[in-house]
Amino acid sequence: MLLNQKYEIYPNEKQKEMLDRWLQYCRQTYNSALLDKQRKYNRSNESYTRYDMQTQLKLDKKKYSFLKEVPSQPLQEVFLRLTKAFDNFFRKDAKYRKLKKYKDYNSMTFPQFCFNNKGNRYAMSFSQNGKLFNKKLGEIDIKLHRPLEGIMKQLIIKPQGEKWYAIFCVERQAVPRTMDSHNAVGIGVGLNKYAVLSNGMEYENPTFLREKEKQLKKAQRKLSKRKKGSVNYIKQVHRVLHLHEKVANQRRDFLHKLSYHLSKDYGVIVVEKLNIRNMVKNRKLSKSISDAGWGMFRNMLDYKCEKNGGALIKVEPHFTSQDCSSCGERVKKSLSIRTHICTKCGTVLDHDYNASVNILHKGLEQLLVMN
Structure with a gap:
């Protein structure tokens, strides 16, 4: 590899x-x-x-x-x-x-x-x-x-x-993969919680860009008032670049640590095959999706699973949040509804947790076909 x-x-x-x-x-x-x-x-x-x-x-x-x-x-x-x-x-x-x-x-x-x-x-x-x-x-x-x-x-x-x-x-020589279905986990990514695992663990979304947004706006307003090409303009450009670099480094550090621990702890990790390029076309969510760095997180998981002898399985995201993880009944709901309530079996679960369990089920089915 x-x-x-x-x-x-x-x-x-x-x-x-x-x-x-x-x-x-x-x-x-x-x-x-x-x-x-x-x-x-x-x-x-x-x-x-x-x-x-x-x-x-x-x-x-x-x-x-x-x-x-x-x-x-x-x-x-x-x-x-x-x-x-x-x-x-x-x-x-x-x-x-x-x-x-x-x-x-x-x-x-x-x-x-x-x-x-x-x-x-x-x-x-x-x-x-x-x-x-x-x-x-x-x-x-x-x-x-x-x-x-x-x-x-x-x-x-x-x-x-x-x-x-x-x-x-x-x-490097890759570690032989061990497809251990007993040590598998499904991961559902979101904007409220960054990642929710099928075993109930949750990771908060750090929102690094949102935290630096006020500083960035202030720095960019100052930049717009400087004379283009002047010494003060160049200094302010460097300040803006430094803030953006700080946000990127914080995000990358968080994702490296999270992906490292997950790839070490689990032999099989299942994630959704999200089309992020289409998702960022939503003007209301594009900034938050870009700040989350889902694509970068998936790429890091991919090579770290291979490096540590695990496997990353990507499944289609269709109806993972709609289907009931207990009985399979399809319960249609909008993204704003954060609780899954099954009208058939009465199961009440967190929206993201229900999705992560469904992601794991899909991944295990795909794993059986592969083997």
């Missing part, structure tokens, strides 16, 4: 300028290849392949000397990224690709990495001092707060706010 391990790096000002410049060259190469692909298809109805892009890059390097400043690996990875994007589009998993703006292209990938700086063909490596090393950048300080475990596959350099991060993609 592949896992990403993220570490903060500390480039100096000169290195930051060079990294930012490389990012923009990669973005321009991406946009240029996208336009070439569109032009070729419109003229001759033929595909502009990755080989064609690499051939054009060789010609561009002779014409534009600034492209030689960037290591070849991140530039070539741009074409792989564009090819995958179009493959996803044709599979109807993504929208048609658009030209990338400055803020949209925020990472570059080094597909090869080594632990010493002897090899000339490696664009990034570790120096003898335990720092990131590149011949053009020099040594970059890195905070290795946990050991790198597994076979190194690639390195991603990414700015986030005012900080820079190195993300190592490592391959």
Whole structure:
């Protein structure tokens, strides 16, 4: 299995300028290849392949000397990224690709990495001092707060706010899965309670964005009064970014801890296959749904279950909150009604708890079919 391990790096000002410049060259190469692909298809109805892009890059390097400043690996990875994007589009998993703006292209990938700086063909490596090393950048300080475990596959350099991060993609041997139906739990996510388990446990919704909303509004009002491009404007932009980064970090920390404990405690976890993209179209609930981070939580559960030898089962969400978990009678009710009262057997349960039990039943049925 592949896992990403993220570490903060500390480039100096000169290195930051060079990294930012490389990012923009990669973005321009991406946009240029996208336009070439569109032009070729419109003229001759033929595909502009990755080989064609690499051939054009060789010609561009002779014409534009600034492209030689960037290591070849991140530039070539741009074409792989564009090819995958179009493959996803044709599979109807993504929208048609658009030209990338400055803020949209925020990472570059080094597909090869080594632990010493002897090899000339490696664009990034570790120096003898335990720092990131590149011949053009020099040594970059890195905070290795946990050991790198597994076979190194690639390195991603990414700015986030005012900080820079190195993300190592490592391959580890997955723990064999144990489909233990006796140690299974269903999870129903919501906005009042973040998660309700089928065994009755509840986790409160921390609503990090809502708590910082007043501060964000105040900071953004101040930003709107500053003269665009001035020193005070730039300072205020950084304050707003810092608040958003704080909220994102709090949410990510909460979800990491919750998903870790659940994947450790249960062998089989069952969740709903929610279409979050459609759910956020509801203008009254979109902010709260985005703040909850259900999609991120599901992705974390997925890889952590695999890492710990468990299994994550996704079931269709149809009628999980309507059906009675005791007798199966369908009791129609709106989302505003938070108590399930069965008209057939008289069962009275919390709305979310009833849904989580139904989710577990669906997951166990699916597990029997799988086995």
